Amino acid sequence: MRKNIFTMFLMLAVCIFLSGEAFSAWTQAKGHSYNQLTLSYYKTTKKFTTIERNASDEIVNTHSRVFRNEEEEFTSSKVTYYGEYGIIDTLTVYGSVPYDRQRSNDTMKFAGEDGPNGIGDINLGLRYNLVQNLLGSGALMSLQGEVKIPEAYHYGHPLEDLSLGDGQYDATLAILLGRGFGKGYAWLNTGYKYRFENEKFDPVTFKPSDQLKVSFGGGYPLTSWLSAVAYVAWTKALGNAEVSNELITKSFETGTAANNHAEGALIQDTLALESSSLNAYAGLQFNITPKWQTVVSYNRDLSGVGEFKTKNSALGETFGLAVVYVH
Template identity: 30%
Template sequence: MKNLGRVLGVLLLVLGASDVAFAGAWTQGQFNSYHKLSAAYYASAQEYDDSGHVVPSTGEKYYQDISYTYYGEFGLLDPVDLSLSLPYKTAYVNDEERTAEFGGIGDVEGGLKLRLYQSEAAGVFAIQGKYKYSGFYDENDLALPPGQGQDDIEGRLLYGRSLWPYGYVGLEAGYRVRFDEPSDEYKYLVEYGISFDPVSLRVKLDGSESAKNADDTFQGAQVDPTSGLEASYGKVEFAVGVHLVGPLSVEGAAATSVYGKQTSYGHTYTGAVVLQFK
């Protein structure tokens, strides 16, 4: 509960700042902001093997987690955004290596996005850097940490284009450097969305491909029970948002694994409250 109190305290400070998140490449504009409080449920009793086939999890493993996450974007300058992702996770795993559950602050991620170019004809081009910090817990003292137990840095190229009145499309490609045993990752995302005020719809493919450079001398259980040292995955998410009043909207989403290697197979269900200030 002490950790949860720290999370709520940070949320109050950030939400007190005040002030439209678009897809990926778009920035908020100076002093505008976007705030999202979400709750997500994930469960898995199957996994992808090294060949990409879905098989029963090794040792009859069952994994589930419930994550409560604050995500925010703040327009520092018109072409520059700061972002923060702050999760509180409760997780449970039962397998041949451990039976454990834990709740606490997970991996916190901060980001900086810079819009490079924008025009009506060409769309929006941007770059983004992210840093993931795992210092709110000690993975060596926990049977089931609330995160991956390591820090990462990531760089991304982002592109977005309005197809008005037929919605928008977003594309992202990046590379994540992982500081410990698991391999680095190539990241990619394809997104399409459209609005019929007050309802908006979105579908996206979010994926990660192993760079195949894991530490092959590592022995022992993985900190993250849902992934191997050279995991790859692809997930499709469908989301529906409804604008209620003023800056307030609500959103529901469902995501499912569509391919992978050395990672769990499962489904995620998310509900969220969104505040946009401009």
């Protein structure tokens, strides 16, 4: 199956719909839990790219201005479980497990296959509350560590197959701030994601760029049974992606690359190893009972401006419906 450009769409589809709780600074009380089951649908037919091509469709620059291109349709229908559990009052373990069904017009065209389905990347993390009242501001501060585990699915060849994830481990360390404001609340999450090298097809290897991740958001009750929640998330690639010489050579053999811009094309386009993105989320939470809620949400990728511009990433949207149980 030909992979083409859909790695960048996949990465957004994997991470774009998690509850705002996943970004929040608060920990669960000892023995208490937060459980969310989400049905989401992601679709994209466009991407932002720094790849410049001439009239003959040859690459002439891999670090050009950002172009907005039409692409083949890619969709991801996903059921995701996200949960938190309070080990002690100041320490919470959390994780997410998605079941993903991907469909790509591109893979249908080149291989006659719709796309993969199954369990994707699993995320596990710990959140520790460091300070309850930071410098008398009323804000609490927590430290959070998370690892992405890519062992639940078969990872195909990076130049030939569309897989349910990008096949390598990631580790994220973040500082989180949270504060209540009357009936509402706000939070800030600032983190660094280290991305390990993918050696599944050694010596055909690659390492995605590390990332700076910043998100902020909050929620406010509109009535006794309805609350509004929203956040903005920004991911900045730090430009340290690498591909092996063997991978570059393989790209010529498979027809993925055709000129002296092979390395840049692999990093910026084919494997999307240096994607930067900006997206916004809005949701309505319906309080059915004190323990049960339903959340309807919409998430959209944004073009951004300046340093916050989306580059080498998809322009898509996600619709979500979640059921939440709090114990």
